[in-house]
Amino acid sequence: MTRILYVFLFFLLSTASFGQNQRQISFNEGWSFSLADELQFRREAYNDSKWKQVSLPHDWSILSDFGSQFPAGNAGGALPGGVGWYRKSFQVATKDKGQHISIHFGGAYRYTEVWINGQYLGKHTNGYLSFSHDLSPYLYYGGKTNVIAVRVDNSQQPNSRWYSGSGIYRDVYLRYQQQTHFFSEETFVSTPTVSAKKATVRIQSQVHNPGNKKLQVELRLLDATGKPVATGKVDLRTDKIDHTLTLDKPQLWDVDSPELYSLHMLVRDMQGNELNAQTQRVGIRSIAFDVERGFSLNGKPLKILGVCLHHDLGALGAAFNKSAAKRQLLMMKAMGVNAIRTAHNPPATEVLDLCDELGILVYNEAFDMWQKKKNKFDYSQDFKEHHLTDLAAFVKRDRNHPSVFMWSIGNEIREQFDSTGTVLTKEMANFVKALDNTRPVTAALTETNYVKNFIAQAEALDVLGFNYKFEDYDKLPKEFKNVPLIASETTSGLQTRGVYDALHDTIQFWPASSKDKFVTNGNADFTVSAYDNVAAYWGTSHERAWLEVKKRDFLAGIFVWTGFDYLGEPVPYPYPARSSYYGIVDLAGFPKDVYYMYQSEWTDKDVLHLLPHWNWKSGDIVDVWAYYNNADEVELFLNGKSLGKSSKTDDRLHAAWKVPFVAGEIKVVKYKNGRAVQEAVKRTAGAAAKLKTRITHDDFKTGDARDLYFVEVELIDEKGEAVLHEDIEISFQGSAGVEILGTDNGFQADLRGLSNPARKTFKGKALAIVRVGDAATTKTLLIKSKLGDITVPLEKNK
Structure with missing residues (x-):
């Protein structure tokens, strides 16, 4: 099924700041349109006045209900792809004639073609990379209108192993520069020497210098x-800059x-x-890997405690929003x-940018496949080419x-199993190092036998990453x-957050082996x-994955999926499952219990x-767990009666009891040196009686007018206890x-x-993602339910 959308392109001028009302652009969608129509959409004279209004960044796929008919399948999110057209009319002042004016796309999925005033500028094929086009030769100045048309094609599906989104899903802006200007993509700032006493900062760049x-x-x-801490001047007689600044007692990035x-x-x-x-942020830091001792930052050993993150932002889909990304990163940082x-x-x-500001290291990945495909229409x-x-x-x-x-x-490249992997690894590793020799090059591998792993055999990677197979960890340094x-x-x-099935003695594998595409003995309600x-x-x-990495110093760290x-x-x-179950936090941003295992470790x-x-049935035997730290042991009480103490072990990172259910209260008390230092309580809840809200906004502000409000809603009973058994x-x-903007x-x-x-609550919780426009005055949210309507002021956290 092919889906075609029509949208006005909206871009942010790098020299101006816009209010929310100016971010509106026109939009229209349909399921099939003729080639003749598409030929018209790229023409500057086409009348697009009847198209609807949307804002960029924009993901049209997320606006649909989930369905089994979409060719991406549930692996691709059970949402549609198609083709989208974007158009934008704008004027350029006469005084700007002679400047170098370009348009920059932060990212569009997937195949993207651009026209300016009917002139074709080119096609971009990578759905995750930024790209630019020079507009200067084709622009009109003064009162005449320019028209940009953009066609984004995500109709070839399946093309991804996860949800990609569709459309211009990252920011777009115009860049105005004088004819003599820095090539921003050629600017490279590195820190060759770093210590607490002194650091050097190397600046390499290139200037477009017509006429030399x-x-x-x-x-x-x-x-x-x-405050200036180092300055320098370079007399430029070519177009290249290579200069080093030195500063004393640098403040190091860590x-x-x-x-x-x-x-x-x-x-x-x-x-x-x-x-x-041009202004460039700089972080002064040194990194190093050691075969026996792992990773160090600024000369100090650091165990890498990482998670893998996909690019979607839950209910926002692929449409990027900086405050939503900051929310995710801060939740991970707190963990x-x-x-x-x-x-x-x-x-x-x-x-x-956020990771620079928050102090989060980034393992930056380019490809999920090379020449050998994982999906019919993938990269x-x-x-x-x-x-x-x-x-x-x-x-x-x-x-x-x-x-x-x-x-x-x-990542898990299939060429690791044949000799093409050796050739391609050498080519790409050397290519990356020619552009940046200050960072190691790696790949995430699955084959743990050197003789069988042709990517490793290239011996061109500085660090080898291995996915899963913890039972092979000790043989890795030998292989x-x-x-x-x-x-x-x-x-x-x-x-699945809030679902607690009876425990088995061993880990259950769903599905059990590579022979099974799906689990055959799972839960009828699609929970885990x-x-x-x-x-x-x-x-x-x-727990097992972290324990296996924790005890091995030669492993620089861990990246949990996900x-x-x-x-x-x-x-x-x-x-009807349509999103992953792997997360430590669910799609709405509610932590699962294991979040606190990591936080405790x-x-x-x-x-x-x-x-x-x-809340259980009389006679149920309930497994009760407690995650804790900074203590020697914990003690469980049922309605005031002690059920004994428990603690972590060498192969278990939680305390555990089996408890016959009796309505009332369970309480766990944490002890340090024989003294109670903390307690936590769970009580039997009654019927849902009220809605409890929590609004987060200030914590995730980025200074952008598009910063969002995240409104969490929880069901509670008359006594204020959380209700998980009713939705x-x-x-x-x-x-x-x-x-x-969305609910989840x-x-x-x-x-x-x-x-x-x-949205129906799930295990007593739901989320709304809210944007407040410039014209909003009262800034309130009405939440309606059978428990009664409540009005929540957004400017106050509750």
Whole structure:
């Protein structure tokens, strides 16, 4: 099925700041249109006045209900693809004639073609990379209108192993520059020497210099207060810059204190006239890997505590929003994460900006496949022609981010099983190092035998990543001698928040083996128990995966699959399951219980988390767990009576009891040196009587007018206890200027479209994602349900 959309292109001018009302663009959609129509859409004279209004970033696929008829399948999120057309009319002032004006796309999925005033500018084939086009030769100036037309084609499906989204799903803006200007993609700032006493900052760049005029470049490095700490001048007689600044007692960038400097670059002619300026953030830090001791940052050993993250933002789909991304990253940081892996593609540049600011290392990944396909229409069909061009764009775009500490050229690449893997690995690893020799190059592998692993045999990778197969960890240093190692992907544990099935003695594997596409003995309601006791056959439990990495110093760290549930790849179930079960946090952003296991292991926060709920049938034998830290043991009480003490062991990272259910209260008390230091309680809840709301906004503000409000709703009984055993329909309605962008409840098989303002709670919880426009005055949200309507002021957290 082919889907065609018509949309006005909206872009952000780099020299201006726009209110929310100016971000509106026209939009229309349909299912089939003629070739003649498509030929008209690229013409500047076409009348697009009847098209609807949307805003960029934009993902048209997320606006649909989930369905089994879409060719992407449930692995691709059970949502449609198709073809989308975007158009935008704009004017350029006469005074700007002679400037170099280009349009920059942060990303569009998938095949993207661009026209300006009917002139074809080209086609971009990588759905995850940024790209630009020079508009200058074709622009009209003064009062005449220019028209940009963009065609985005995501009709060839399946083309991904997860939900890709469709459309111009990252920001677009115009860039105005003088004819003499810095090539931003050629600017590379590195820190060759770093110590607590002194650091050097190397600046390499290139200037577009028509006529080879004599120029002067001024360099100023400023600290976070704006104070200059190093300056330099370069007389430019070619177009290349290569200059080193030195500063004393640098403030180092690390995961606990991500100090950032600003490098101001200014080019002048010999008369002193300013021609162009560029500002680049700089983080001063050193990284190193050791075969025996793992990873170090600024000379200090650091165990990498990471998660893999896909690019979708839950109910927003692929449409990027910086505050939504910040929410995810801060939740991971609070759990103890110090690194993310961008699985399995380049992220939005704003994600890297956030990681720079928050102190999160980034394992930056380029490809999920090379020449050998994983899906019928995936990137393999473009790899041969475009992989080096795409690698260059990838590295040049991201190499100035201090958070990026490794380049990955592939994930579970099928060429690791034949000799083409050796050739391609050498080619790409050497190509990346020519562009950036300050970071190691890696790939995530599955074959743990050197003789059989042709990617490893290339001996071109600086670090080898291995996915799963923890039982082979101890043989890795023997098979792959003198190469640092990292657990690039682990776990694949499966959980549905708030669901607690009776425990088995061993881990259940759903599906059980590669012979089974789906689980054959799963739950009829498409849920998986939230006890850490179910995994895909290639994985293991969260506890086991972390224990295996924790005790091996030669493994630099771990990347858990995954930090958040994501759209698509709904192992272990077929449709109607439509999103993953792997996340430590569900799709709505509600933590699953295992979140607190990691927090108890990866942070010094005082953690005591008790599970499950305490609403059961009389006679049920309930497994009660407690995750904790900073204590010697914990004690469980049922209605005031002690049921004994329990503690972690060498192979168990939680306390555990089996308890016959009696209504009332269970309480766990944590002891340190014989003294009670913390307690947690679960009580038997009654019927749902009220809605409890929590609004988060300030924590996730980024300074963008598009920052969002996240409204969490929880069912509680008359006494204020959380209700997990009952769910109700609720709906959200904003006051004038308040827009409901999406709703969710975290259930992986809820088929209602995520843009719908109504949602049934799941295990007592639901979420609304809200945007407040410039024109909004009252800024309130009406939440309606059978329990009564409530009006929530958005400007106050509750």
